[in-house]
Amino acid sequence: MSSFRTIYWQDNKVVMIDQTRLPNEEIYLEFETYEQVANAIKTMIIRGAPAIGVAAAMGIALGALKVNTDDWDKFVDEVNKITAVITATRPTAVNLFWAGKRMQRIINSGESRNVQDMKERLVKEGQDILDEDIATCRSIGIVGAQLIEDNSVVMTHCNAGALATGGYGTALGVIRGAEEAGKKIKVIATETRPFLQGARLTAWELDKDGIPVSLITDNMVGHIMSKGMVDAVVVGADRIAKNGDVANKIGTYSISVLAKSHGIPFYVAAPISTIDYDCPDGGSIPIEERDINEVTHILGKKIAPDVNVYNPAFDITPNANVSSIITEKAVVSDPYLKGLSDLIK
Amino acid sequence: MSSFRTIYWQDNKVVMIDQTRLPNEEIYLEFETYEQVANAIKTMIIRGAPAIGVAAAMGIALGALKVNTDDWDKFVDEVNKITAVITATRPTAVNLFWAGKRMQRIINSGESRNVQDMKERLVKEGQDILDEDIATCRSIGIVGAQLIEDNSVVMTHCNAGALATGGYGTALGVIRGAEEAGKKIKVIATETRPFLQGARLTAWELDKDGIPVSLITDNMVGHIMSKGMVDAVVVGADRIAKNGDVANKIGTYSISVLAKSHGIPFYVAAPISTIDYDCPDGGSIPIEERDINEVTHILGKKIAPDVNVYNPAFDITPNANVSSIITEKAVVSDPYLKGLSDLIK
Numbered sequence: 001m002s003s004f005r006t007i008y009w010q011d012n013k014v015v016m017i018d019q020t021r022l023p024n025e026e027i028y029l030e031f032e033t034y035e036q037v038a039n040a041i042k043t044m045i046i047r048g049a050p051a052i053g054v055a056a057a058m059g060i061a062l063g064a065l066k067v068n069t070d071d072w073d074k075f076v077d078e079v080n081k082i083t084a085v086i087t088a089t090r091p092t093a094v095n096l097f098w099a100g101k102r103m104q105r106i107i108n109s110g111e112s113r114n115v116q117d118m119k120e121r122l123v124k125e126g127q128d129i130l131d132e133d134i135a136t137c138r139s140i141g142i143v144g145a146q147l148i149e150d151n152s153v154v155m156t157h158c159n160a161g162a163l164a165t166g167g168y169g170t171a172l173g174v175i176r177g178a179e180e181a182g183k184k185i186k187v188i189a190t191e192t193r194p195f196l197q198g199a200r201l202t203a204w205e206l207d208k209d210g211i212p213v214s215l216i217t218d219n220m221v222g223h224i225m226s227k228g229m230v231d232a233v234v235v236g237a238d239r240i241a242k243n244g245d246v247a248n249k250i251g252t253y254s255i256s257v258l259a260k261s262h263g264i265p266f267y268v269a270a271p272i273s274t275i276d277y278d279c280p281d282g283g284s285i286p287i288e289e290r291d292i293n294e295v296t297h298i299l300g301k302k303i304a305p306d307v308n309v310y311n312p313a314f315d316i317t318p319n320a321n322v323s324s325i326i327t328e329k330a331v332v333s334d335p336y337l338k339g340l341s342d343l344i345k
Numbered sequence: 346m347s348s349f350r351t352i353y354w355q356d357n358k359v360v361m362i363d364q365t366r367l368p369n370e371e372i373y374l375e376f377e378t379y380e381q382v383a384n385a386i387k388t389m390i391i392r393g394a395p396a397i398g399v400a401a402a403m404g405i406a407l408g409a410l411k412v413n414t415d416d417w418d419k420f421v422d423e424v425n426k427i428t429a430v431i432t433a434t435r436p437t438a439v440n441l442f443w444a445g446k447r448m449q450r451i452i453n454s455g456e457s458r459n460v461q462d463m464k465e466r467l468v469k470e471g472q473d474i475l476d477e478d479i480a481t482c483r484s485i486g487i488v489g490a491q492l493i494e495d496n497s498v499v500m501t502h503c504n505a506g507a508l509a510t511g512g513y514g515t516a517l518g519v520i521r522g523a524e525e526a527g528k529k530i531k532v533i534a535t536e537t538r539p540f541l542q543g544a545r546l547t548a549w550e551l552d553k554d555g556i557p558v559s560l561i562t563d564n565m566v567g568h569i570m571s572k573g574m575v576d577a578v579v580v581g582a583d584r585i586a587k588n589g590d591v592a593n594k595i596g597t598y599s600i601s602v603l604a605k606s607h608g609i610p611f612y613v614a615a616p617i618s619t620i621d622y623d624c625p626d627g628g629s630i631p632i633e634e635r636d637i638n639e640v641t642h643i644l645g646k647k648i649a650p651d652v653n654v655y656n657p658a659f660d661i662t663p664n665a666n667v668s669s670i671i672t673e674k675a676v677v678s679d680p681y682l683k684g685l686s687d688l689i690k
Contacts, residue, residue, distance in 0.1 A: 023649065023650040024647060190564070191648075192564070193536070193563065193564060194562050196648050196649075199640075199649040200649065203649050203650050203652045204650045206652075207650050207651075207652050212653070213652050214652065214653040214654065214655060215640060215641070215652055215654045216640075216654070216655050217538035217539050217563065217595070217640060218538065218562065218563045218564035218596075219502075219535070219537070219538060219563035219564070219595055219596025219600075220595055220596070220660075222596075222598045222599030222660065223595060223596075223657060223660035223661075226660075250562070250565055250568060251562075251567075253567045253568055253571065254564055254566055254567030254568070254599065254603060255564075256567075257602065257603055257606050258602055258603075261602050261606065295536070295544075295561075295562060296560070298643045298644065298646065298648070299643065299648065300646075301643065301644040301645075302369060303536075303541050303544050303545060303643070303644065304368065304541075304545065304560055305368040305548050305549045305552050306552075307548045307552050307558050307560055308557070308558065308559040308560070309559065310559060310561050310569065312565065315565075315567065315568035316571075
């Protein structure tokens with residue numbers, strides 16, 4: 001496990017490490033309302049598809065706890081509204097909607113129509129999702145470790161680590177899994193502009209856990225690959241279409257093209273909850289555009305004049321650029337349509 | 346011409362715009378000694394291969410002026426030492442060595458062995474190099490404009506603009522040339538980590554001159570190209586080997602691979618003085634490694650924990666990824682060995 005906690009439930013509050021202040025400050029924030037949790041997701045105090053799934057579930061539980069009624073129908077109405085607010089925070093990561101649906105399923109399951117019972121049940125479900133996420137990441141680590149050779153250098157982008165999940169990580173879960181299997185792994189982390197998740201979070205998380213990591217700027221990827229310094233790329237995913245196209249942090253697509261042109265395997269590690277079986281291909285995945293200040297300012301300092309700026313938060317890597325998708329159940333390779341659908345048979 | 350000055354000679358001083366403070370402050374610094382000029386090159390107060398060629402020549406002239414002797418041999422000795430200090434500031438840009446050699450050639454030409462005459466002659470040579478550089482860039486603009494279609498979107502990396510030259514620019518010279526030929530051009534500038542020359546300098550320079558520019562982070566290149574938003578890439582060069590391999594700002598190689606995979610023409614614009622005919626191929630070009638603080642700190646703020654960091658300042662784009670090299674004399678395409686050698690016949 002990692003030596004810190006990303007998100008947990010305590011005394012009817014949600015506690016999160018503030019990922020906007022890392023690596024300079026390690027601060028844990030407590031949230032008492034679902035609106036605060038929604039804001040934490042929006043402002044990226046917590047980020048990473050699986051982690052915001054957990055946050056969404058716990059946020060809904062927090063909101064449900066505070067609904068002041070014993071009338072079942074009113075309660076359900078209110079929880080629906082809360083769920084709508086929580087799931088409207090970010091458009092790309094499918095785990096947000098997956099968590100919302102899972103909480104709805106508990107409510108609609110018929111197991112209880114008692115408001116107090118259901119409040120407890122939703123709180124438990126949020127915690128279950130967290131525990132399951134950690135277990136899922138551990139499985140991803142075990143499944144993925146077999147793809148990573150001893151003494152290899154693995155490049156990763158953004159942060160698909162313990163900080164992006166309930167703990168342990170997806171892409172970094174594969175690296176932790178390989179380490180736990182006795183392999184010596186070195187990591188190259190891209191800094192991942194504009195939000196610098198690689199520099200601020202991945203470098204911090206791996207360094208803290210004693211896994212050797214080297215930091216590069218995003219534009220060094222091709223150069224570093226051309227020098228033969230990279231054996232494999234492993235990244236996470238925010239949403240995977242049913243044909244295997246992958247939405248992930250902006251820059252992932254460029255890395256996939258560069259990996260392909262250098263003959264380097266490119267792996268995507270993600271829980272099955274990240275696969276959107278309703279989404280036929282990458283073209284159907286909405287790409288969030290974020291505030292241009294993320295590009296023009298770094299830690300509050302202005303680095304550019306007032307010109308036009310693009311700030312797509314994600315891009316689409318076509319399945320043809322993906323060597324394999326590593327899930328908690330199995331490694332899936334081309335043809336993805338069949339392989340991914342077999343996972344839920 | 347651009348609406349600001351990069352470097353000029355005034356009252357036996359060298360004046361430069363401080364490129365480390367742009368875009369937030371537009372400050373002109375005066376240098377009175379060659380050591381100050383060497384330091385300005387090292388710390389990137391001035392940068393860009395042609396601009397540091399001009400700075401090197403003017404720095405040598407400044408140093409020569411202050412040599413306190415009328416003895417010709419002593420004078421030559423001192424100027425040699427000054428030249429060695431100036432040309433040791435940065436290893437990759439060949440214009441630095443080219444300018445040093447050109448100043449040496451004046452001294453060794455035999456046209457005078459009078460110290461006072463030679464001091465004036467060297468001052469004049471520095472100014473001539475500046476004037477010629479501007480004229481050369483204008484020619485590059487005229488030659489290159491024919492490759493750029495009306496209403497096209499041109500991506501550029503780093504800053505190969507007026508700020509990187511005596512004025513007008515190489516890559517941005519091509520864009521200015523196309524504009525002056527009546528074409529409507531929009532530019533996409535990559536921010537160019539770690540030193541942010543794209544965000545801080547190219548965006549500032551184009552915005553100041555009224556040329557539409559959109560800023561992206563370096564890792565958005567593939568995504569933006571995949572959306573069909575880029576018609577051509579034009580970059581500068583720090584050194585071109587005689588086979589057409591190009592050393593340019595880190596990230597250039599990645600962009601060249603991405604351009605190739607999207608069928609987008611990739612042009613390099615540079616004066617003939619950037620071609621190193623003594624250098625057989627890119628593998629022979631020394632790549633400067635700069636201080637890791639450039640990666641771990643942005644405008645003085647720390648963005649990463651204390652981990653291992655790579656900071657190569659340049660990379661090599663193989664000639665196979667270069668559609669054409671635009672010089673002041675002609676557009677050269679494959680086979681480069683012949684085309685580049687024809688330029689100096």
